Amino acid sequence: MSMPMTTARRLVELACNAPSVHNTQPWLWRIDGNQVRLHADHRRQLPAEDPDGRSLVISCGAALHQLQFAARALGWTSEVARTPRGDDPTLLAEVTFERGPASSQPVNDLAALRRRCTDRRRFTSWPVPDDILERLAGEARTWSAAALPITDLVSRFRLELLSNEATMLRESDPVAVGEQTAWVDRSDHDGVPLKVLPRVEQNAPPEDRRNRFGPGLVPETRTPVDGGDGVIVLGGRGDETADWLRTGEALSALWLRATRDGLSVVPLSLPVEIESIRFAMAESVLEGAFLPHLAVRIGWQAIGRTGLPRTPRRALDTVLLA
Numbered sequence: 641m642s643m644p645m646t647t648a649r650r651l652v653e654l655a656c657n658a659p660s661v662h663n664t665q666p667w668l669w670r671i672d673g674n675q676v677r678l679h680a681d682h683r684r685q686l687p688a689e690d691p692d693g694r695s696l697v698i699s700c701g702a703a704l705h706q707l708q709f710a711a712r713a714l715g716w717t718s719e720v721a722r723t724p725r726g727d728d729p730t731l732l733a734e735v736t737f738e739r740g741p742a743s744s745q746p747v748n749d750l751a752a753l754r755r756r757c758t759d760r761r762r763f764t765s766w767p768v769p770d771d772i773l774e775r776l777a778g779e780a781r782t783w784s785a786a787a788l789p790i791t792d793l794v795s796r797f798r799l800e801l802l803s804n805e806a807t808m809l810r811e812s813d814p815v816a817v818g819e820q821t822a823w824v825d826r827s828d829h830d831g832v833p834l835k836v837l838p839r840v841e842q843n844a845p846p847e848d849r850r851n852r853f854g855p856g857l858v859p860e861t862r863t864p865v866d867g868g869d870g871v872i873v874l875g876g877r878g879d880e881t882a883d884w885l886r887t888g889e890a891l892s893a894l895w896l897r898a899t900r901d902g903l904s905v906v907p908l909s910l911p912v913e914i915e916s917i918r919f920a921m922a923e924s925v926l927e928g929a930f931l932p933h934l935a936v937r938i939g940w941q942a943i944g945r946t947g948l949p950r951t952p953r954r955a956l957d958t959v960l961l962a
């Protein structure tokens with residue numbers, strides 16, 4: 641059965657709910673019958689913070705996962721050719737759809753996709769049990785990425801030190817700081833709005849100021865943090881476009897599973913944006929097991945907290961190629 645154009649457009653629109661670095665939404669799509677092609681939009685790459693385009697491709701990988709996830713919820717199977725490229729270096733994936741069984745809980749799945757967001761407010765101090773972190777890492781691994789929960793104290797401490805070092809190095813790089821600032825409260829269709837960033841108390845301790853974007857408008861809790869956040873590092877054996885795309889798919893799979901479990905996920909890309917820190921992390925935190933592409937913090941938000949407003953998205957017709 642061929643896929644109606646309206647369904648293909650709906651799937652792409654749902655896929656565009658995906659997280660992306662600084663909400664750059666660096667993707668373009670082409671619909672062709674039962675096939676949807678995903679292209680990288682390098683005009684939206686961050687030259688200072690993401691010179692190799694790793695975060696850009698991870699963002700596209702997350703959208704690729706959400707496309708497949710939405711298709712499954714609506715009763716379509718997806719066959720994906722990753723990085724087929726040919727003579728087009730921007731082509732990241734070709735997805736062919738066939739009619740198939742819908743997921744067992746389509747309504748819940750689509751609701752999770754819409755509900756997923758980056759909630760940077762402080763997590764509660766309830767620890768995330770190791771077996772939950774392991775299950776989330778397992779979800780990521782089914783997408784052929786490497787994923788490791790960082791649970792032992794020494795590795796956690798090393799990661800914390802590297803993360804702090806990354807923050808200091810970044811603060812001394814005015815070009816990168818300027819680039820990041822340009823994506824805060826940028827427009828009604830992209831960037832990170834102030835209305836989703838937590839407000840920070842004037843005399844807050846340094847660990848409460850770690851949101852890379854600086855203070856925003858969302859009231860913050862006074863609950864003390866005890867460093868109980870879960871952390872998972874995602875990566876791969878390689879450092880090529882195909883590896884980053886897999887990491888993006890794994891990121892989205894992990895995030896949607898966490899959302900359905902009531903957990904909050906916040907990516908932590910600063911430590912992997914600075915190459916010297918990224919390699920130190922590979923050595924001292926991962927002990928050479930794989931190359932880190934992104935870390936995520938995972939925790940519980942306080943029960944009964946108000947939801948955050950949605951971050952904006954580009955209009956569907958501006959991301960569709962003719």
Ligand SMILES: Cc1cc2nc3c(=O)[nH]c(=O)nc-3n(C[C@H](O)[C@H](O)[C@H](O)COP(=O)(O)O)c2cc1C
Pocket residue numbers: 657658659660661662663695696698699702756757758759760831832851852906907908909910934951
């Ligand atoms: C590759 C990647 C890196 C990201 N890095 C960070 C980060 O370092 N800090 C942060 O607060 N959010 C980070 N984010 C989250 C984005 O800012 C967020 O997805 C985007 O603003 C859209 O908002 P939403 O996730 O609420 O839909 C990252 C997302 C991706 C996909």
